[in-house]
Amino acid sequence: MSEVILSVKNLSVEYRVEEGIVKAVNDVSFDVKSGETLGLVGETGAGKTTIALSIMGLLPVPPAVVTQGEILFEGENILAANEKYLRTLRGNKISMIFQDPMSALNPSTYVGDQISEVIMLHNKVSKDKAREMAEECLEMVGIPKNRYAEYPHKFSGGMKQRVIIAIALACNPNLLIADEPTTALDVTIQAQILELMEQLKEKKGTSNILITHDLGVIAKMCDRVAVIYAGEIVEMGTLRQVFKNTAHPYTKGLFDALPGNSLSGKRLKPIKGSMPDPTSLPENCKFANRCFNKSDKCDQRIKLVDIGDGHLVRCVSPLCSEGVKSH
């Protein structure tokens, strides 16, 4: 059993805005073990990015308010930590790769200097040494080091994302959070970046949290998966449990809605309706009014239940249980 390096416990986050209270994250708990990749999958507005920002201590306060829960990293509660401590953590022990490589880099600073900046911030090294280390980082992500002194606009999307990965990994973090790292990229470039992330994970043993809406990317990269819907985890388990023994109707719906996966010819099977308004979430099952498997039993607060072997599902009538293969 490998050790737990990050533990999120009963996290709830809301945004208090003019239109009301947006309940973005509701009672979310999960662990990340050392060396593993946990995938957070869900649609727009599910709360994936809010979870990531909470871990980084980067929630925009206000309007964001953490109403309950704690996030333990190396025994310390990040949510209660002061800014000074967080600064020693961010970019050093915990790093994040943002979705949009086009806007995550400083357009008026050399890409190389953006890497050595992080190195100098967290290590007591000379400027020359930092530059040397930054050049190594560039080579590690497959960019020739003679491009150190170039501005981001000279780089394509894929190259920029490589630079961002280099910045994130410059200080050998224990935990890397990647928020939709390849969503803005073309598939052939996505394949390059995913390959690179896999290699680096193997080499450095970093634990990863990978946030995406793309089930294909999850299948390729993750050991465990948490499916998020309306700010809640609705299903969590190993990749095999969630993909092969899908138990929550929402997860099943996501798979069925994918083109190329439907068995019924030309018509796809969409999930009817759309996500509930986050300013007035129902108390009962949040997926009930879109669910094909709805019954009277759904009209209550639903708990996340272990249906066997650590496969957690938030549904009163899960589509299968562990041990009973669905297909």
Next chain:
Amino acid sequence: MSVILKVENLKKYFDVQGGKLHAVDGISFSINEGETFGIVGESGCGKSTLGRTIIHLYQPTSGKIIFENKDITFISKKECRELLRKMQFIFQDPYSSLNPRMTVIDIIMEPLLIDGMKRKDARQRASELMEMVGLSKMFETSYPHELDGGRRQRIGIARALALEPKFIICDEPVSALDVSIQAQILNLMLELQEKLKLTYIFITHDLSVVKHISDRVMVMYLGQTVELAETQELFSNPVHPYTKALLSAVPSIDIDEQQKREILHGEIASPINPQPGCRFAARCKYSTSRCKTDDPQLVEIKPGHFVSCYNV
């Protein structure tokens, strides 16, 4: 089946700093009535420019566009307006392609009013259109920002259908949507196609979407066609090295499938003043010296399956 659109050696160059940007560089194909013709490629390959040139949002540089046996390559503004009765466009981004200061019903009515319909009739027709695309009556007086992406794309579809066109160019119509909503919109488009006998050009970067919806698929790379075939044929027997790499780059959701991945090295070259020879040669592991000097032509290797590569 009769041919509704024929494109011959179409070119669209843009003048930019440093030379001419060859966005569309000698594309030819024809589309049959009632067909869905998929165009795939990565960003910058010219697929959107191609769609926009066909509908005259851009003036073609050279080549020919023949729609319903009529040459429409170079037409006047008036003729262009005529054309829009038969040919319409659905845009990628339902967030920026709708006027934020108009209500839903006004947006859908606008093309009808421009076309000279009386206000009362236009309103009636717009209501029918909303029903057709599955938008509830209660949204008539809503503004676009009040609706989610799926509903906004329904508005875009209703607006495109207003003048009862036969031919619709859809530019990434579902790329901005979540999968569960994407499936709703794709189903709607298929339903409308059956009901109204529409012909689609479907432009997308998403291979699973194009595979699902298209009858035939054309793969583009840097302004040129690299491969064109029936969907089934293209996905089961891809021939061009780029098509192969593109198909293998899509991560599968089957966790037991051992994917043989062909990772492409390098990135798409610049379309500004491109070098002679195959545009893909620099990234291709099969490229020979000939590939770097001569332009490969699109050759029919099997009935209906065209490839532009020297090494097939």
